[in-house]
Amino acid sequence: MKQVNLRIYQMILPLLLGLFLSVGVYAQNVTVKGHVKDALGGVIGANVVEKGNTSNGTITDMDGNFTLTVPQGATLVVSFIGYTTQEVAAAPSVVVTLQDDAELLSEVVVVGYGRTKKDDLTGSVTAIKPDELSKGITNNAQDMLVGKVPGVDVITSGGTPGAGAQIRVRGGSSLNASNDPLIVIDGLTIDNNTPTGMSNPLAMINPNDIESFTVLKDASATAIYGSRASNGVIIITTKKGKSGAAPSVSYNGDMTVSMIQKKYDVLDANEFRNLVGQLWGDKAGEVGMGNANTDWQDEIFRTAISHSHNVSVSGGVKNIPYRLSLGYNSSDGIVETSWMRRANVGLNLSPSFFDNHLNMKIYAKYMYEKDRYADAGGAIGAALSM
Template identity: 50%
Template sequence: MHNFTSFFRSNKRILMLLLLIFTNGYLFAQQATITGVVKSAPDNLGMPGVSIRLKGTAIATSTDAQGNFSIKIPAKAGILEFTSVGYQTREIQVTKTTNFTVTLTEDAATLNDVVVVGYGTTRKQDLTGSVAVVGVKDFQKGSITTPEQMLSGKVSGVAITSNSGQPGSGSTIRIRGGSSLNASNDPLFVIDGVPLENGGVSGASNPLSFINPNDIETFTVLKDASAAAIYGARAANGVIIITTKKGLGDGLKVSFNSVNSISKIVKQLDVLSADQIRSIVNANGTAAQKAQLGGFNTNWQDLIYQDGISTDNNISISGGLKNCLIACLSVIRTKAAY
C-alpha cells in the first residue's frame, strides 16, 4: 500500500493526463455524424437553406445548395427537426441510421411567413390584395408599338383604350374603373423597382414609350387598394410593375425578333361622285358656284389611301462575361509578365 501511494504521488501528473485522454476519446467515440439530403415533395429536388436542429439542444446546421447536410450529435440517439419557410416541420428519430433522405411537404397554412412585396415586407395573412402576373408567353402577338398593348385583354379588371392613332400617343389605362373626379385615375408604373411619377415623364405623352416592348419580361398588376400600403397614396388607382429582361451568367445569348405587317384599306367611304356633285350645283347653285365646277372625276380616296408595309427588327445580346473577363485579364497579366 505504501509503494502504491508513493507511485501515485510521483506519477500523479502522468496518470491525470492519461485519464483526460481516455475521457475525451470516450466522448469523441460517442459522437455521431449524421448526413443526408432534404428534398421537396412536389418536384423531388434538393432544398437549400433548410434548418436542421437536434431537438432540445443548440446543435444545428443547414443544407447546402443541393440540399445535402451533415451534423454531429453527441450520440446515435435523438430527434432531428427539419424546418423551412412554407413547408411542414418534420421530425426524424435518430437511432442506428446515419444517412437520411428527408422529404418536406408544402404547408399552405403558414400565414405567419414573411413575404417580400415591392420594396417592403408583409405577412401572408395580410397580403389579401389581387395580384396578376403576365409573362412573355402570355403577351399579345403581332405588331406592338407600345408596351401596354401587350397587356391588353390579358388581365381582368384592366381596361386599356388607345387615345388616338397618332404614333406615341399612348393609351388610357384604368384598373377596376376610375374613382376620382378631379385627381388622376392613372395607375402607378414601377419599372425595375423605380416608381414613375403620376404626372408622367416630361416631354413624352406616354411614359412607357421609352421602353422597348421586346425588353419587357413580365407585367405584375396590383389591382386592390392594399397596394397603397407599399407604394403610398400614389397606388390608390392600382400598380403596374414592369420587370425587364436581364442577362444571365451562363454565356452569351443572342435574340432576334422580326415583325412584318401589311396595312390595306378594307372599305372606302361611300361619297358622291364628281358628276353627282356637279348635277346638284347646276340645279341649285349660283352662277359663281357653277363657274368653279371643273370637269375632272378624281377619286381622292384612291390617292390618299395606299397599301402600307412596315417592318420592326430587334436584335439583342445578353449574358455574363465574368469568366471571359477573368480569362482576358489573365492573358494580359501573362503578356505583361513577359
C-alpha cells in the first residue's frame, strides 16, 4: 500500500512542478492589445516594436489596433511618418495618441485651389515665409524671389525702378512658346501678358501685402492647372485679418539711397584733345574740338533716394475678418530720367455664415503706377538743362 502511494506521489510531483514552471515562464511575457490614434482617429500602418529588439514588432490594422507579445516590463516604441515617436510601457491594454512633428508638419502651403500639409505633397514644392524673403529694395514682387528659391531664376531687365523681370522655373522648355510660369494671386490666375502701362504682372501687388510665396516646379502643377502650368506655378497669398481680433494698425516704411558703384575710367576732354592731336597732327585743328571739359557721367548719373510707406488696419468684426492696406512707393533710378511712382489700395474680407458652413472671400485691389524709363535723349536733355 505504501508503494502504491509512493508511486502516486512520484507521478503527481513532476506534474505539479511542470505546471509551476510553465506558469512562471508565462508570467514573464505579456500580450499587449493596443490602439494607436491621432487627432482624427485610428492610425493605419503605425510601427510598434519592442525597444531594444526590432525583430519583435508589428503594425496597426485598418482601425489602428495591434497585438504584440513582449517580456514583462518591456517598452514599446510607436512611430509613424510625420509624427513624433513615442515610447510607452508594455501593459495588457495600451492607447497611444501620436502628435504631429512640428518641424515637419507645421508648414502649410497653398496648392491649387486649396491648402495641404507639405508632407502630403508628391511634387516639388517650395514655400517661402515673409521673414525668408529678400530684404532691401523691393519695388516689385519678383524682387522678393531673387536668390531664394532653388531652380527659379529671376533676371531683371535692368536697374530701372519698376523694370520687368524674366522668371524661369527650372529653365526654358520651349523655343517658340512662352516659358513664363503661371501666376496665381489669392486663387485668381493672372494672364502672363503684361498689362498696358505696367512693367510686369507682379507690379500690381504691394510687396508689403504678401504673406507667402509657393512655387510648384514639376508636372504635378500641370495636373491642377492644366497646360498653362507647364512652366511652373507661382502662388501668392496675401495677408488677411483674423476673426474676432481687435483692430490693429501697423506701419512699415523704408528709405534707400542708391549710387553707382564706380565710374568708367575714360579720358577727359583735354586728354582726348591731346590724343587727337597726336594722331592727326595739324589736321586736328580742322575738326574744331572746342574748349569744353564736361564729365558726362557726373551729369547723367545721380545719387537716388527712394522711399516707401505702407499702412494697414486689420482685425475682425464677429465673423468678418478684414484687412485694409494703403501703400505708396516713390523710387528714383541712378540715371537722371528714370523713376517710378506707385500707389496701392487693398481690401480683404473673409466673412463666414451658418456656423462656418458658408465661407466667402472678397478681394478688392486698386493700383496706380507711373514709370519713366531712362533713354539716351532724355538723359542728355536733362544734363544739358543743368
